[in-house]
Amino acid sequence: MNLHILSSRIEFPHPELADEDGLLAIGGDLCPERLIEAYQNGIFPWYSEGQPILWFSPDPRMILYPKNFKRSKSLGRVLRSGRFELRIDTNFEAVIRACSATPRPGQDGTWIIEDMIQAYLELHRLGIAHSFETYRDDNLVGGLYGLSLGGAFFGESMFHHCPDASKFAFANLVSFAQQNDFHFIDAQTPTEHLESLGAERLSRELFLQQLEQALKPNSLIGSWTQALQ
Secondary structure (H helix, E strand, O other): OOOEEEOOOOOOOOHHHOOOOOEEEEEOOOOHHHHHHHHHOOOEEOOOOOOOOEEEOOOOEEEEOHHHOOOOHHHHHHHHHOOOEEEEOOOHHHHHHHHHHOOOOOOOOOOOOHHHHHHHHHHHHOOOEEEEEEEEOOEEEEEEEEEEEOOEEEEEEEEEOOOOHHHHHHHHHHHHHHHOOOOEEEEEOOOHHHHHOOOEEEOHHHHHHHHHHHOOOOOOOOOOHHHHO
């Protein structure tokens, strides 16, 4: 593979040109136009402090069709308990910074560096990036964030400060996706935990076909806070 170096033009090589690890291109910037173009083509940035911007399109890809979500009995009890309160898009920055600060098994440091934080904050201001937030006693104890384009939600990261807090946020994201006829939630790279929740692995080719269909509906641009009102 010859790694593609991005220019100032907002364009990417075809995702099928990625290497075996999913690495497709290097360079460019994190402006909203480039990020939107990337996600619309099944590509996302993933890199660490001190590295150039790296763009990935992994194969296989893990997605969750909302109707296939497996809600355990224990999670059902959590959802009914009233222990947590859900808020949407009320504190996006706190969520992404908490995700950045959360240690990940097998990872040294975080890919959610300050440049990434600022880029996704701008997408949030544009009504494209969203946060699902879990509160307990008015304190933020868990949550997740991602992007919404068409009928697809591209999950980026989640965190929790107490048991079940991130699961609570994720279950509510799934409910929102069902209520709004989302085609799928993109979880990017496969994990056993995601599979236990009903997510499945798709080849990159099939994922791109599914993505093309998912992008046809109009995007839900703007704050989603009112969805709870």
